[in-house]
Amino acid sequence: GQSLEQPSEVTAVEGAIVQINCTYQTSGFYGLSWYQQHDGGAPTFLSYNALDGLEETGRFSSFLSRSDSYGYLLLQELQMKDSASYFCAVRGGYQKVTFGTGTKLQVIP
Amino acid sequence: GAVVSQHPSRVICKSGTSVKIECRSLDFQATTMFWYRQFPKQSLMLMATSNEGSKATYEQGVEKDKFLINHASLTLSTLTVTSAHPEDSSFYICSARKTGGSYNEQFFGPGTRLTVL
Numbered sequence: 051g052q053s054l055e056q057p058s059e060v061t062a063v064e065g066a067i068v069q070i071n072c073t074y075q076t077s078g079f080y081g082l083s084w085y086q087q088h089d090g091g092a093p094t095f096l097s098y099n100a101l102d103g104l105e106e107t108g109r110f111s112s113f114l115s116r117s118d119s120y121g122y123l124l125l126q127e128l129q130m131k132d133s134a135s136y137f138c139a140v141r142g143g144y145q146k147v148t149f150g151t152g153t154k155l156q157v158i159p
Numbered sequence: 160g161a162v163v164s165q166h167p168s169r170v171i172c173k174s175g176t177s178v179k180i181e182c183r184s185l186d187f188q189a190t191t192m193f194w195y196r197q198f199p200k201q202s203l204m205l206m207a208t209s210n211e212g213s214k215a216t217y218e219q220g221v222e223k224d225k226f227l228i229n230h231a232s233l234t235l236s237t238l239t240v241t242s243a244h245p246e247d248s249s250f251y252i253c254s255a256r257k258t259g260g261s262y263n264e265q266f267f268g269p270g271t272r273l274t275v276l
Contacts (some may be wrong), residue, residue, distance in 0.1 A: 051216075083264075088174040090162075090254060090270075091269065091270075092268060092269045092270055093203065093252070093267045094256075094267065095264050095265065095266070098264065137202060137203070143263075146205065146208065147193070147205070148205065148263060149195075149202045149203045149205075150202060151199070151201075151202050152202050154200075
């Protein structure tokens with residue numbers, strides 16, 4: 051089976067940097083994705099890591115260590131609009147994506 | 160591009176009735192679509208994988224006779240909740256993968272909030 055764990059809540063100050071961790075246990079692994087979801091809205095794709103290392107996309111970066119079954123999402127220059135839930139997700143076999151428990155990020159002034 | 164729509168956005172129904180939710184990829188073809196449900200403040204739980212022209216693949220614990228999925232075209236998948244009960248009340252979200260596109264990216268619909276009285 052698949053299981054992914056994330057912190058349930060994180061609070062950070064506007065303009066700061068925040069890291070959201072994700073550890074996973076999976077029977078098959080092709081890559082780790084990150085999604086953002088605002089309250090009442092649909093998830094939106096942020097990033098994907100198939101190989102170890104850091105992927106940077108603007109203010110957001112995502113890191114993967116396959117040997118440690120661990121990844122993180124790094125958000126820089128936090129803005130109030132970044133307040134949302136963030137989910138890591140593992141792509142396993144048959145295109146199946148399993149989502150983590152989600153981390154609710156609150157950005158405060 | 161890569162817009163996915165769902166209809167209806169909200170539905171309230173009486174216990175025992177059936178509800179159909181549509182998921183459409185508006186500007187791309189999607190051989191594969193996925194159906195999720197999400198309870199308040201919880202993660203998305205995959206219910207089934209819908210493949211155009213073939214039977215859906217259901218996750219363990221999801222009753223295929225209760226949650227009927229039809230993927231009759233490359234742009235439309237439907238989920239019918241049959242004989243709905245209050246415990247079926249949830250946020251149902253579909254996603255679609257572009258035909259021939261990356262396996263890594265799914266495009267999500269806006270979701271359908273189902274309330275069963």
